[in-house]
Amino acid sequence: MDVAEENSEEALLIKQHRKEKKEVQAKIQCMKNSVPKNDKKRRKQMTEDIAKLEAEVEARHKEKLEALAQKPTEPTQVSSITNGVTSLDLGSEEPVQQPRVSKAQKRREKKAAQEKERDDRIAEAEIANLSGARHLESQKLAQILAERELQIRQIPSDGHCMYRAIEHQLNEQGNSLTVANLRSQTADYMQKRAEDFLPFLTNSSTGDMYTQEEFQKYCTDIVNTPAWGGQLEIYATCVWTGGALQFCGTTGHKYREQLVLPDINCHLEDGDL
Template sequence: MEGKEELLGEAALLKQQRKEKKDLQAKIQSMKNSVPKNDKKRRKQLTEDIAKLESEMDERHKQELEALAKNEPEQAPVDNVVNGVSNLDLDSGPLLVQQPRVSKAQKRREKKAALEKERDERIAEAEIENLSGARHLENQTLTHSLAERQLQIKQIPSDGHCMYRAIEHQLKEQDNGLTLSNLRSQTADYMRKHADDFLPFLTNASTNEMFSEEEFEKYCNEIASTPAWGGQLELRALSHVLKTPIEVIQAGSPPIVIGEEYSSKPITLVYMRHAYGLGEHYNSVEPLMVTSSDDG
């Protein structure tokens, strides 16, 4: 029965690891879709981040298999001794307990496990150091700036849709039912109808020349139907679509207001340069929640 349980344990672990690999591939595809193909700098960073995610998962899976394998030789000698004593003929001479032989593969796994532990410790140290790093300082600055306006950051997922999701959140607060899909399609439509206002700002990364009509149409299609990351051009288009000013708060510089010609209540976004490994990210805002000292 014990052997069967061990096999079931290994099968369950392998099944879980296959699912994790599948989930990671889906996440990687979403990450790839979120970065424009002509943005060489962010694509390079994306490649490094993907390699890191895959490496970390491979090493973690190896460690899990090592832990499972380690438990098997530890149990075997105990079972042998118990079985040996229960069946021991007192006249048969001394009982010899054979020590399990450690294979080269097992030694390699143990070495990798030790290296993984060391790497985890370095990561923990880096996180402590990051308390004085760019991400932490940026977050502190934004938190302070927003608090002065009785606001706080509303976290938005980093999935390529962050700018549109942040605007969607703001619109819901104003009882506007436009969805992420609506915002993307209307942005693309506006840019197509006013191509002359946007084409001069879009260039081919390989040739440094302005987009052709075909490249511009492809760019608009990606806005409408993929998790392509949005920036200032898309915000400009959205301010016209919504006939609303869009205020972008960022650390280290004054807020930027796009669509100042409109008089309605602004939509407020938070632009973060160091929020995630891929860099730029948009969050929304919400009223500041004041925690009472009597709570809890």
């Protein structure tokens, strides 16, 4: 192609279209990098957005080239425009290099996606509960506690709720223990007295009592994950903190209380939990 052809209207238009194609590819790559692979809902929407974006670009470019082709031109010029349309293929462009994402960043993004997914589930459940039995029971409990000059303190259902509740009450008494402290020392107490807790832990698949390895993992999860605290953790926390824990709740229309005392010398038996 000589200088005149390079500066012709159709050549400049094709050059502009190529530039726009590269910009679109860069934008598409950024869209792909911004959505976690495990977020199926957002990735589905992203795929639709990409398809729509590509279609819009193709349609706009085709319209401009066809408009240019309608102008009086020499046969060779029309041919060059047609060839230009054929050569404009999104798939033929070289991929745009994007900044490399570190492993730490990937872990942060994965954790953020998991937390968002969990928060979404919690929010949906809370909305559903507004007209459910749980909400009505909460209202009943609040009324009973108000008569005793007590009140309900809202704590996020993030897996740490039991420990956060105990942390709050201890802090009210001037104790500076944190959720991390409570989890760590509760797991430590249970590990040192495994014989008291193992009979109450069974493998959900086999129904057999936990092995030492399974029990060790159970205790490790108490420390390192937002695993929910149950009766075993309540008992262990009560004993090593040396404080009595009183639990209030409603079952249907019935109000009930449970008092756990820090009897260090007692051993758990079937029916205690």
